[in-house]
Amino acid sequence: xxxxxxxxxxxxxxxxxxxxxxxxxxxxxxxxxxxxxxxxxxxxxxxxxxxxxxxxxxxxxxxxxxxxxxxxxxxxxxxxxxxxxxxxxxxxxxxxxxxxxxxxxxxxxxxxxxxxxxxxxxxxxxxxxxxxxxxxxxxxxxxx
Numbered sequence: 003x004x005x006x007x008x009x010x011x012x013x014x015x016x017x018x019x020x021x022x023x024x025x026x027x028x029x030x031x032x033x034x035x036x037x038x039x040x041x042x043x044x045x046x047x048x049x050x051x052x053x054x055x056x057x058x059x060x061x062x063x064x065x066x067x068x069x070x071x072x073x074x075x076x077x078x079x080x081x082x083x084x085x086x087x088x089x090x091x092x093x094x095x096x097x098x099x100x101x102x103x104x105x106x107x108x109x110x111x112x113x114x115x116x117x118x119x120x121x122x123x124x125x126x127x128x129x130x131x132x133x134x135x136x137x138x139x140x141x142x143x144x145x146x
Contacts, residue, residue, distance in 0.1 A: 090128075
């Protein structure tokens with residue numbers, strides 16, 4: 003365990019990171035929504051069943067994009083980061099499934115609209131804050 007101070011980031015750096023994260027999130031969400039829509043509308047799969055594979059594709063895109071684009075993390079510890087990311091995503095995945103299921107039972111909106119609301123709530127409240135801890139910059143002493 004290191005006693006080194008964490009790398010401090012400026013407000014501009016945080017806003018830039020958030021903007022990159024929004025872009026990555028938009029791509030991951032687009033894949034999620036396209037998959038959900040295709041499974042529901044083209045293949046007749048129920049929205050509740052189609053939810054899991056659609057989310058999984060979005061999660062894979064989110065991991066790679068978060069590491070390389072959002073946080074510009076070039077650490078070679080892909081495996082360790084993937085395990086931590088997967089732990090966050092397990093929580094986020096369950097939260098997304100539960101929130102989407104709750105919404106489909108109680109809100110009269112199309113599945114894609116509900117997915118936008120539920121995934122954004124989970125993204126900003128759960129996942130993004132935890133991902134920042136996984137991919138944060140390390141001090142020079144921690145990198146040695």
